Amino acid sequence: GGSQAGRTTSGGSSRGETGAGGRWWRCGEGGHRVPVPTDPDVEALPRGGFRCRLCQVSAANRPSLVEHLRGKKHRRLRSLRAERRAQEQRSLFVSGFARGTSGTELAEYFGAFGEVAAVVMDKEKGAYAIVELRDAAGRERALAEPQHGLSGHRLRVRPREEKVFAYGRPGRGPRREPLGPGRLEQALCQASDVDSQMSQLVGLLELSEDERRVRHLLVTLFQEVFTEFFPGCAVVPFGSSVNGFDTRGCDLDLLLDLELTKSLQASTRDAPGAGSGSGAEDSILSDIDLAVTPAPEVLELVATVLRRCVPGVRRVRAVPTARRPVVKFCHKQSGLVGDISVDNRLALLNTRFLQLCAEADERVRPLVYAVRLWAKQQGNPSGGGPLLNNYALTLLVLFFLQTRSTGRSISGDEDRAVVAGWDCSFPRDVASLEPSTNTESSLLAKFFHVFGDFDFTGQVISLREGQALPLPPPTAPETGDALKLGPLNLQDPFELNHNVAANVNEKTASRFGRCCRDAAKYCRSLQYRRKSSKGRAWGLTRLFQPGAVEPGAASAGAFLISIPLDGAGSSSQQLCQEPGGRGPWFWEVCDAIAFILRDVLKCSCTAGKPPRAPREESELPVDSAPSEELPTESDTEEPSVAEPSSVGSKRHLPEVTNGTTLPAKKRPRTNVPDEAANWSCAIWHRVWTGRRRVRRQLQQGDSPEGPDGDSLELEQKVSEAIVQQEGTEQPLQPLLRFEASARAASTRREMRVLLRLVPSPVPPSPLFRDFFHFLRSFLPATVRRRLGQEPTGCPDAQDGGDGEVFSTS
Template identity: 80%
Template sequence: MSGRTTSGGSCFRGSCARRDTTSGVFHFRGSWARRRTTSGGSSLGGGKRQRPGPAMAAVPDPEPTLEVGSDPLADPDVEALPRSGFRCRLCQVSAANRPSLAEHLRGKKHRRLRSLRAERRAQEQRSLFVSGFARGTSGEELAEYFGAYGDVAAVVMDKEKGAYAIVELRDAAGRERALAETQHDLAGHRLRVRPREQKAFAYGPPGRSPRREPLGPERLEPALWQVADVDAQMSELVRLLELSEDERRVRHLLVTLFQEVFTEFFPGCSVVPFGSSVNGFDIHGCDLDLFLDLEPTKSLQASTRDAPGAGSGAEDSILSDIDLAATPAPEVLELVAAVLRRCVPGVRRVRAVPTARRPVVKFCHKQSGLAGDISVDNRLALLNTRFLQLCAEADERVRPLVYAVRLWAKQQGLAGNPSGGGPLLNNYALTLLVLFFLQTRSPPVLPTVARLRDLAGDDDRVVVGGWDCSFPRDAASLEPSTNTESPCSLLAEFFRVFGDFDFTGQVISLREGRALPLPPPPAPEAGEELKLGPLNLQDPFELNHNVAANVNEKTASRFGRCCRDAAKYCRSLQYRRKSSKGRAWGLTRLFQPGAVEPGAAGAGAFVISIPLDVAGEPQRLCREPGGRGPWFREVCAAIAFVLRDVLKCDCAAGKVLSAPSEESELPRNSALSQEPDAEDSSTAEPLSVGSKRRLAEETNGAALPDGKKPRTNVPEDTANWSCAVWHRVWTGRRRVRRQLRHGDEPEGSDGDSLELEQKVSEAVVRQEGAGRPLEPLLRFEAGARVAGTRRETRVLLRLVPSPTPPGPLFRDFFHFLQSFLPAAVQQRLGQGPAGDPDPRDGGGGGVFSTS
């Protein structure tokens, strides 16, 4: 290793590393190649195991173990992998072949987890969620009260505020007796009693702390319901979502570990965190973004060449073989990836991404579960992070507003790209939208970037890449805002402003604090023009960068429509006033996907809006006689066809929704007396959907069977279904669709999109197994009614899951259905273009490309 290679790129000598000239792989030797720091492993690994719950009666395992000679694929926990092999969803274990899979299914671990899952399901079916009691109420008082309905096994109180409790009875019959009681009172307080939420069983390997995902609305609702008003809800939301002190400490330890390792290879370098971890808008599970500053290392290397006699410590590092200033960026990234892969304890899944807009090296830390990336040329991101920190510190209303808008956008399917890319808004773009909105208030809540540049002192003057990034570093140097609007009012105004905003005809400029006309005036520093699109959001410093350039026209249109719906909801009392009847109110109702329109849904309901082209050409639907009835019947037939034939759900026509309750606002007495034929609804004369049954000669009820009376109170234009979902037809559709399009029938696939979607669902069902499960995955009731005006007619489909509140599985299904169903219904009615890109598809997969 004393000589240099003459070809094949740079090599390394000395005690640290060398590069194979034929394969381009870095090889490390010496102490760092073998080092596994115990401090990093012990400080960042593990985590406290959850304490076991209260003792419960033994529950027999309802799922028998695999018998010898039986088919392992019959196990509902087993899924077939695309390239052979199998995976056990329960144990998160992969098997290469059938014998290995069968051995695993008969093993102790699998049987133990099956038994544990059965016990937890039985426990959930015996438990109640109780709230509304007085503060200071003890578990013994609750146990004594509910003891009248059956033996109480345990009472688990909310440890933080004592706002709710889980009451577990020893048998399910006792729980049903308690639920059958219409009113519960304890010490003068009316209790709210409902079934305990049934959560999906998730196995976490012992000794590991899995990556903590952001809290969903179903876990936020109990806490948000207890506070007094929307302002308090927004403050509570920040407290629940932001990183805890332990999480911040873990990230600090990981940055310290990286700094120690990289200093060994790149003397003088610094590892600086940026982005969501430190910009003031952190959230549980957010990535760890790091910037590896190699400029000091380059300066050190240059000084070493100029003065070789001076001791710099570079002789014993990689710098003895590589000139960082002259090395191409992709090679530097590969070197950083090699250091991460071989010398940082606990780091795995390392890969360089040189093709990204800002090239990075992605990684995952095993012990903490953190995912992150390291960039070597992203100094502007440090300034953007400091700018967001300044805005968060300038006014206490900024953070609650940003957190609320981000979570709302994610629940509406407008934001959230777990794998990066795609046509959805990212958190940075949503944050800039909020900041721009606060700049435009009268009086403004935040100053413009141009005003901040004027306030910057001499020490704050910074130019990066030709861009002027000058602004004060201390929020105390800013003048306090004279705006006195509450966070509740600001959130409502945010939706009103962007609901009517012309995104395609203007550029949102945080530097000027106003919307600029198209095309925007060229920036003197810009080397290239701003990339324009359906939503134009200019970076506050890099003026030729459109932060929302990835957003397509459909997502921008949906964002405006969702803002209008949210603004309408925010004008109602359901938003501003706490419900005294236990209904969803304030932010909890706002965060329900699609259920923000007042009067459209009650608590626990989800609404899908299906726009219809009844005012434009062709106008076949609105020309037919009989008003809305005939074309509404066709729409209902299309909805039933998509659910039953395309998505393979069971849809029972003619069933009335469950018994009336104070939480439901959709009419309960409507019925689908006879489902129109899905294949040819024009040849036969089907019964009118949701309207009075047509009697013989329309005279009397003599033609009805004995005991039947003609309905006289059925509302016009309503229809109800009871549905059951047996298979996860919403997962993996994009991959299956791609396989079908490149398979045996490539031409017929694109000819009829609904026919292709039927084949996709059938393929997904086959992958899950030939047999139908004993119980459906999901059950829900659906009710359709007409809404809107003659200019904008639509059908609202209201879904009520059973049981309530819904679990994550139903929310995933609803997210899929919210995008898939309107396009499929329009396609069935001959109104929607087959090539209209789906907002989750990246613009290239067609109207049904939701995965």
């Protein structure tokens, strides 16, 4: 410690010393030196402890760590990891061969490039194989070959993906650490470019091999149990677990296929001399005819079997009123949540189609994972969920790829299939698809650009046609039912009368387009394309932070709330007459903001100072300067009020009355607009939690002093009730402190005010993030209501459900 060169343990056999390359530890009588802090497998812990990442073992001090590094277990795992890496460097990933191709055929083909050590085939789908050669030179010769072919099929050959070595403890699989925002940000910031971030994102979010194994075991358990009651049935997984876009914690969707059971039951009943010896008579079906039993009764029967006969299953309930009736359940030991349906064969075809799309182009999965996580982080203010559901986002990505022709064209030999009257024909083999020569990059930025200006209300997105169709769409020929139209119209590729985004309201559709425009603008900046040299958020990391890429956010520490003003009130009429975005209307909006913060939410608000002016432009860091955005035509659509000057541009000094100019040192530069209001705010109570529950209690009260029809007065009483529940005495220190500044902003599409929140201290605490998520949806609606631009009323969804979702408790 300190300047001390080393220290001696009680035994005197170990001594620390400092070398030119960092700290070392001399051990044992032999005195060999072991690098401790510089070892990538060693992680320093607080209070002088260490942790071995390779063995997942903690050591209390340096001597204990050194003993572990010299132990057999650590040396064995290091040797095993080196062996695995050597295998990866000698192996090839091969796909595109015909189904039924054996490992011997592949070994004979690649034997021309070098001796083949082993061939590992994909047992589930037979879509790929790992070919390991004896030496790396043979692999390089195979990779240098421009084209490979086997039995008339063109092979796709690439290096085997290098995976992180994970040690599994005996008796149990290696458990993944929870993927929190901090760990995700840390992992993505270490990547070299955005493409590497997107590839790494898939590995961070997808299911691990152990998680897949647990799901497979659970499906096997269900199959064994249900076969006892429904002879000939099949339990088939579908959906996110197996369609190629799985994520941690995704539901386990199962189909209980009873078609063969119905056939066996009918044949047993019609067979002469059928008696009690048959399997159907001995099962639960002895008094039930599945062919004529209503679906709700079958669901209740399935739920009964789950409750009484499947170990570890709990919280079982049938949902016959759902669009696809299911039985929901939860598995106690694994924590998996899932559902079982008995009539959803379309989902199996849908799953196979998504598998085909994921295998057709290796860029599909990273793009889907990135868009899904972005939509989840942006959130839906009315419910706290993502902007769109995962299936709708996946179809949007596939449609985007269709329009850009980046993926393979689904035009191979089709396998005819008709399910429930719908034509579900599409190719099943990736090798039969036409190859694509398009190697376009930066797909994520182009995705946001396309859907930022897309006319969702005037068109129907059709993946079957590969284009956007005008309204109204053609009636589905299979059923004659028309597609349910809404603010966002996305047609299911198989069930043509199903609008995948039918539950999206107008506000959510508008918000989705606005978030796409904001993300597209951020993707044009250097902060997105260039890695920060100072360890700041960049690329996907900042894109996934809520509010960080909205217009005007110069740094990731700023939280922006956009207040659009497009109502029918007098203020909006005055606003339309002032295209510059300046005038009395702005101060009227600022008064409304101050009223909401001070009187409605009971915050302490005082007139604050303008935000600290940034350093001179020549000193601004490369990765945080607001002028890094590349100039495009769409930049003219963003806020045009008091934008900061571009780097390197000259300013004309203003003239005073005598015709001279002021010296530059007397005019500090600032990025604060002329029309701006600033407050210093403090929050003393959790007024954002449980608002719906308190509001409901006040509305149902019979007291004559109960709240009247004024919604703002009701919100005030809700805050007062929450304050009284926490105690009328003010705490010694506030829960949160932050600086707020508002400025006018105008675009070609709308007029609005941007409220910028800067928490103190920085980085913000999780409590501040909870408050910001609540305020982002609560403040715009109440401000507009204060200005008379929206009808009065207290929608329960304005605080994000029950308000409890924003609580850290």
